[in-house]
Amino acid sequence: SKLFGDGNFTATGYVDAGFGGVAYFKTTLDNLRAANAGRDQLTISSGDNVLAGLAFNASLATGPLGSRTYYDAIALNLIGYDAITLGNHDFDAGPEVLADFVSFYNAQGGAAPFLSANLDFTGEASLQSLVNGGSIAKSTVVTKNGNTYGIIGVTTETLPTTPSPDTAGVNPALPAIQAEVAALQALGVNKIILSSHLQSLNNELSLVGQLSGVDIVIAGGGDELLINASNARNTVAQRTGPYPVTVQDADGKNVAVVTTVGEYFYVGKLDVEFDANGEVVSVSGEPVVVDKDLPGADTGVLPDPVMQAQVVTPVVNAVTAANSSQIATTDVFLEHSSPGTSGPRVIRQRETNLGNLIADAFVWAVELEAGENLGANALIGLTNSGGIREDLDNDANGVVTQGEAFATLPFNNTLAVVRDVDVATLVGALENAVSRIQANLSGTDGRFAQISGFEFDYNPLLAAGSRVTQVRFRDGSVIWDAGLGAVYGGLFDIATNSFLAGAGTPDGYNFGGALRTILGIGYAESLIN
Numbered sequence: 001s002k003l004f005g006d007g008n009f010t011a012t013g014y015v016d017a018g019f020g021g022v023a024y025f026k027t028t029l030d031n032l033r034a035a036n037a038g039r040d041q042l043t044i045s046s047g048d049n050v051l052a053g054l055a056f057n058a059s060l061a062t063g064p065l066g067s068r069t070y071y072d073a074i075a076l077n078l079i080g081y082d083a084i085t086l087g088n089h090d091f092d093a094g095p096e097v098l099a100d101f102v103s104f105y106n107a108q109g110g111a112a113p114f115l116s117a118n119l120d121f122t123g124e125a126s127l128q129s130l131v132n133g134g135s136i137a138k139s140t141v142v143t144k145n146g147n148t149y150g151i152i153g154v155t156t157e158t159l160p161t162t163p164s165p166d167t168a169g170v171n172p173a174l175p176a177i178q179a180e181v182a183a184l185q186a187l188g189v190n191k192i193i194l195s196s197h198l199q200s201l202n203n204e205l206s207l208v209g210q211l212s213g214v215d216i217v218i219a220g221g222g223d224e225l226l227i228n229a230s231n232a233r234n235t236v237a238q239r240t241g242p243y244p245v246t247v248q249d250a251d252g253k254n255v256a257v258v259t260t261v262g263e264y265f266y267v268g269k270l271d272v273e274f275d276a277n278g279e280v281v282s283v284s285g286e287p288v289v290v291d292k293d294l295p296g297a298d299t300g301v302l303p304d305p306v307m308q309a310q311v312v313t314p315v316v317n318a319v320t321a322a323n324s325s326q327i328a329t330t331d332v333f334l335e336h337s338s339p340g341t342s343g344p345r346v347i348r349q350r351e352t353n354l355g356n357l358i359a360d361a362f363v364w365a366v367e368l369e370a371g372e373n374l375g376a377n378a379l380i381g382l383t384n385s386g387g388i389r390e391d392l393d394n395d396a397n398g399v400v401t402q403g404e405a406f407a408t409l410p411f412n413n414t415l416a417v418v419r420d421v422d423v424a425t426l427v428g429a430l431e432n433a434v435s436r437i438q439a440n441l442s443g444t445d446g447r448f449a450q451i452s453g454f455e456f457d458y459n460p461l462l463a464a465g466s467r468v469t470q471v472r473f474r475d476g477s478v479i480w481d482a483g484l485g486a487v488y489g490g491l492f493d494i495a496t497n498s499f500l501a502g503a504g505t506p507d508g509y510n511f512g513g514a515l516r517t518i519l520g521i522g523y524a525e526s527l528i529n
Contacts, residue, residue: 386446
């Protein structure tokens with residue numbers, strides 16, 4: 001069998017660089033299919049079939065629910081998947097949009113089911129109706145040349161704590177997978193593939209050691225690069241590991257695990273030989289780079305003309321229009337990454353001017369939207385850095401466009417106010433904000449806070465949960481001190497986004513029973529305004 005797949009696919013891979021792009025991906029995939037004619041071929045997506053941002057906004061702008069054109073769904077259908085796993089970002093715009101997306105995919109002729117064995121949709125009618133109709137399932141059986149293959153999907157258990165507004169219930173992955181393995185084996189299926197979206201390859205590798213009955217794992221969500229040889233885009237030195245990585249399962253059997261980076265940069269290609277009993281005899285492969293045939297290039301493929309016309313062109317036109325609408329100028333680089341747009345995401349490690357600007361914008365917008373109803377509490381701002389995705393002036397030309405603002409704050413979040421927060425709860429939130437920072441100040445966790453209206457000190461050498469040493473208003477007056485406790489006796493209203501104000505502990509934040517007020521203005525709109 002030959003498995004084609006990748007870590008996460010989105011139509012945002014439209015940029016005219018030397019590599020990647022969904023139209024070029026389609027041609028690359030079709031060439032591989034032709035070269036391997038006669039073998040059983042499976043094509044699998046391991047999740048994040050959409051990503052919040054300008055490209056997906058192009059779909060959302062085509063009309064209301066029920067009448068939209070979802071360009072990513074057209075791409076999925078044209079690619080021709082056998083199974084599509086649900087990733088956390090597929091929920092970015094909410095369950096109703098996801099249901100609309102799947103329904104549109106089906107209306108386009110898309111036949112592959114969307115898979116997740118550990119999600120429970122009984123609390124969300126729009127998605128449950130798709131479960132009832134078979135468009136969303138826990139697993140699927142695919143027959144190729146008389147051979148049957150079982151494919152199980154699984155979604156990260158952290159779904160309620162990632163920037164994905166949804167009402168899906170999330171069950172533990174391991175028992176859900178094992179239940180589907182048993183169900184498939186009861187049907188006589190002995191070749192079983194797990195398509196998992198656990199957001200980090202290490203999570204899949206840890207999971208395999210507890211599994212039994214799974215032959216191959218297609219991992220997604222972590223954007224790791226597994227390669228064996230240098231190619232036109234990456235060197236072996238840039239890899240996370242070999243392709244595939246081999247791990248022993250609970251029975252001591254070797255299981256091949258593969259993944260690649262997303263954005264249609266690679267087609268993951270895995271060759272697997274099974275014996276008559278469904279046991280893996282051999283496995284090999286390599287991700288195939290999506291190399292564009294551009295002027296002056298020595299190699300490359302041409303874009304698929306149907307994909308180009310139906311997906312790429314309308315998305316590019318919509319993004320171009322958004323990027324031509326200037327909203328501001330800046331004399332300084334507004335920093336998400338450092339030392340430039342290709343650097344590490346320092347906004348998840350420390351205060352940045354962009355983080356300050358966004359938190360200030362939240363406070364400013366809340367004062368305009370709900371100022372007369374705020375009362376006497378001190379109004380401050382706090383947002384998770386994980387919801388800030390790009391440098392604001394991403395091309396560093398000093399001009400800020402509407403498109404850049406939506407790319408910086410791409411999620412379907414609105415503004416929100418968490419009301420009547422006492423000092424102890426605020427300090428607890430700040431402890432969560434710095435709990436993942438390492439002693440050398442590195443860290444890439446999206447919970448790191450960008451704030452407005454106050455400041456705080458913390459010591460990364462102290463144990464997580466006991467790192468904050470002092471909290472002050474912007475004028476320097478002390479709110480809380482590790483040696484003194486609460487100095488300020490009042491309450492706070494916190495301007496934030498609807499994700500952090502949601503139920504549970506999103507990004508680890510717990511505001512307890514504080515009253516939440518969700519406002520009608522989008523969090524990107526507050527920055528634009």
